[in-house]
Amino acid sequence: MASTDEDDRCGVGIRGVAMAIDSGVWFALLFVAVYAVAAATGQIETVANGTDANLEGGPAAAALALWLGLAVGYHTVCEWRFGGTIGKRLVRIRVESTDGSPLSLGASLLRNLARLVDWLPFGYALGIVVVLSSDEPQRLGDRLGGTVVVRR
Template identity: 60%
Template sequence: MTGSGDLDHCGVGIRGVAVAIDSFVWFVLLFVAVFPVAAVTGDVSTSGGTTNADLSGTPAVVALALWLALGVGYHALLEWRYGRTVGKYLVKIRATSADGSSLSLREAVVRNALRLVDWLPLCYAVGIAAVLTSGRAQRLGDRVADTVVVRD
């Protein structure tokens, strides 16, 4: 594709479905982040066939930072390499540069690091407002990275 006018930009609805699917991956990544930190700090307990991690203070902050880094990394690496996450793949959309070309690593990292701001104050309120007020359906991360999400 040669120009952004040829691209079929995706709005809030289909992107929301992709995010909902990717939320399952984020949920798994929460365990990937929390339990190793809890194991290292000795904050894992097992009783009645269940395993619990009870983190507070610095270990909780470390686990949260690790979880956010894994989540942003999941999006950034898959979008850089394949143009899509699992959620985007299943709903047949992809992230591209504004001209329709594949994302650079920088674009993928920038758009996804700002995902944390787009999520504020809760449930992507900033991102939804940005998409609804953008001529190319771009959330804040897309605007800064000059990327778009399009249908296949």
């Protein structure tokens, strides 16, 4: 594939819109993780209007770890197989290798593991600073994975 035209590369704004959409998926994955761990540990309670899972200690840590794994997995698989997550597809952007070729599974995994660092200290602050302070609109994860986000 031809090299990606730099004019098609996406900055913070449209990527933020895609992430806001994907936050809904993250929220759903949080419920999946919490209720999966609660079911496995027998900590689901029936209450008047449904069920409740109140996790503490080890089960709460397990649910957090499962949620992070699901969230990283969601981004990794969607970007590797389809070029983008639900949010990216809705705003018509995609992730590619810097040479314009489709992502490898390894590059997608690396960029999405680095997402946990880009998110620090809160709300993708480090990722936003890196994108805004560099010549290329790439967050740390993009640089490590050799990727760019482009308009479709």
